[in-house]
Amino acid sequence: MKFDLDEEQSDIRDMARRFTEEQLTPYAERWDEQNYFPREVYTRMAELGLTGMTTPEEYGGSALSKLSGALVYEELARGDMATAVGLSVHNMVTGSIAHFGNEEQRIRWTPGLASGELLGAFSLSEAASGSDAASLQCRAERRDDHYILNGTKMWVTNGGEADIYLLMARTTQGRGSSGVSSFVVEKGTPGFNFGKTERKMGLHSSPTRELIFEDCTIPATQRLGEEGQGFKIALSSLDSGRVNIGAVAVGVAQAAFMVATRYAAEREQFGQTINTFQGVQFMLADMAIKIEAARLLVHEAAYKLDTGQSAGMYASMAKCFATDMAMEVTTNAVQVLGGAGYVRDYPVERYMRDIKVSQIFEGTNQIQRVVIARALLANLRQQG
Numbered sequence: 001m002k003f004d005l006d007e008e009q010s011d012i013r014d015m016a017r018r019f020t021e022e023q024l025t026p027y028a029e030r031w032d033e034q035n036y037f038p039r040e041v042y043t044r045m046a047e048l049g050l051t052g053m054t055t056p057e058e059y060g061g062s063a064l065s066k067l068s069g070a071l072v073y074e075e076l077a078r079g080d081m082a083t084a085v086g087l088s089v090h091n092m093v094t095g096s097i098a099h100f101g102n103e104e105q106r107i108r109w110t111p112g113l114a115s116g117e118l119l120g121a122f123s124l125s126e127a128a129s130g131s132d133a134a135s136l137q138c139r140a141e142r143r144d145d146h147y148i149l150n151g152t153k154m155w156v157t158n159g160g161e162a163d164i165y166l167l168m169a170r171t172t173q174g175r176g177s178s179g180v181s182s183f184v185v186e187k188g189t190p191g192f193n194f195g196k197t198e199r200k201m202g203l204h205s206s207p208t209r210e211l212i213f214e215d216c217t218i219p220a221t222q223r224l225g226e227e228g229q230g231f232k233i234a235l236s237s238l239d240s241g242r243v244n245i246g247a248v249a250v251g252v253a254q255a256a257f258m259v260a261t262r263y264a265a266e267r268e269q270f271g272q273t274i275n276t277f278q279g280v281q282f283m284l285a286d287m288a289i290k291i292e293a294a295r296l297l298v299h300e301a302a303y304k305l306d307t308g309q310s311a312g313m314y315a316s317m318a319k320c321f322a323t324d325m326a327m328e329v330t331t332n333a334v335q336v337l338g339g340a341g342y343v344r345d346y347p348v349e350r351y352m353r354d355i356k357v358s359q360i361f362e363g364t365n366q367i368q369r370v371v372i373a374r375a376l377l378a379n380l381r382q383q384g
């Protein structure tokens with residue numbers, strides 16, 4: 001077993017680190033304060049191949065491994081979690097179209113998405129169906145060679161800014177997952193409008209918006225996969241999405257840890273720097289231990305996805321552990337800075353506000369534990 005990155009992986013990580021230091025870190029505070037979505041950054045990320053990370057090269061993508069992707073998301077999140085999350089959603093959508101789309105659909109959408117000209121969004125959740133996502137009620141009714149969409153979706157990251165929406169809607173009556181199908185809907189389609197933009201605790205530069213469909217007619221050729229396959233498509237992209245969010249959490253925690261470590265080396269109380277107090281040293285040591293453990297779990301889950309192994313449980317473990325860890329680490333980083341941690345002179349209060357949502361989206365951490373427990377019980381049953 002090797003723990004070192006190979007040359008290509010190190011190069012990708014260093015490239016993402018340089019990009020973050022130059023293009024994200026200096027601006028993240030202002031974007032947060034002004035609720036500004038930096039669309040122009042996606043054009044720059046596209047130049048580095050980051051908007052096509054999940055797209056095969058024949059469609060203009062860079063087809064990075066999940067492990068290389070995790071390295072990129074960790075680095076981006078050190079500068080701006082909102083950008084890392086927006087990019088992860090975009091790549092999730094692009095990857096789903098590249099994987100589940102037919103040739104015509106791939107040719108139509110993936111080159112534009114991979115080149116960053118088009119931005120993607122993923123729409124599964126609704127007001128009444130969050131954790132119980134399979135009970136969604138947005139309808140897609142078949143009429144000859146068209147579908148007519150009616151309903152409201154919620155919580156859409158990149159909502160309003162994105163050009164391409166991967167939409168899960170119900171094609172048969174009822175509440176189960178087998179009646180859900182997946183569609184690609186373009187911004188500007190008549191009958192497709194945007195509702196309210198959420199006012200959030202953190203992640204201010206990532207728009208989260210409601211989608212409204214009122215007799216929105218789309219050609220049947222915009223259905224992705226077969227009727228009834230939509231929930232499977234949604235879940236398949238969630239596994240890599242969860243690994244990405246785990247990596248994002250490691251990045252935010254690492255950034256918070258660095259600020260806390262530097263501050264503790266400079267701040268003096270009782271005539272000595274606070275990093276000489278064992279109470280502070282132990283907080284820093286615990287942060288370092290947990291960040292490293294989470295990073296290894298994220299890399300293991302990514303490796304399992306890359307090598308085609310059963311990865312669902314590991315993706316959930318990585319997401320759950322890394323995001324719980326990052327919540328703890330960012331909270332303790334604020335603590336190490338004392339009053340200075342609670343004000344906007346330092347970025348740790350933003351890290352703490354931003355990271356909270358990572359325990360909620362891509363499946364709450366309670367749902368991750370449900371997934372893990374189910375997999376453990378199934379393994380037990382198989383062993384007899």
Ligand SMILES: Cc1cc2nc3c(=O)[nH]c(=O)nc-3n(C[C@H](O)[C@H](O)[C@H](O)COP(=O)(O)OP(=O)(O)OC[C@H]3O[C@@H](n4cnc5c(N)ncnc54)[C@H](O)[C@@H]3O)c2cc1C
Binds near residue numbers: 089357361
């Ligand atoms: C900023 C942000 C961005 C988002 N982006 C997207 C996006 O791009 N696309 C998208 O489709 N969705 C998105 N979401 C939605 C997100 O995935 C949901 O919020 C999440 O799945 C939880 O659903 P809910 O909010 O309805 O909570 P609920 O499902 O109502 O859960 C409420 C509480 O009950 C707990 N709970 C529920 N069921 C169980 C159970 N079986 N066992 C134990 N506990 C349980 C939950 O863990 C939680 O603590 C986003 C959400 C936010 C906040």
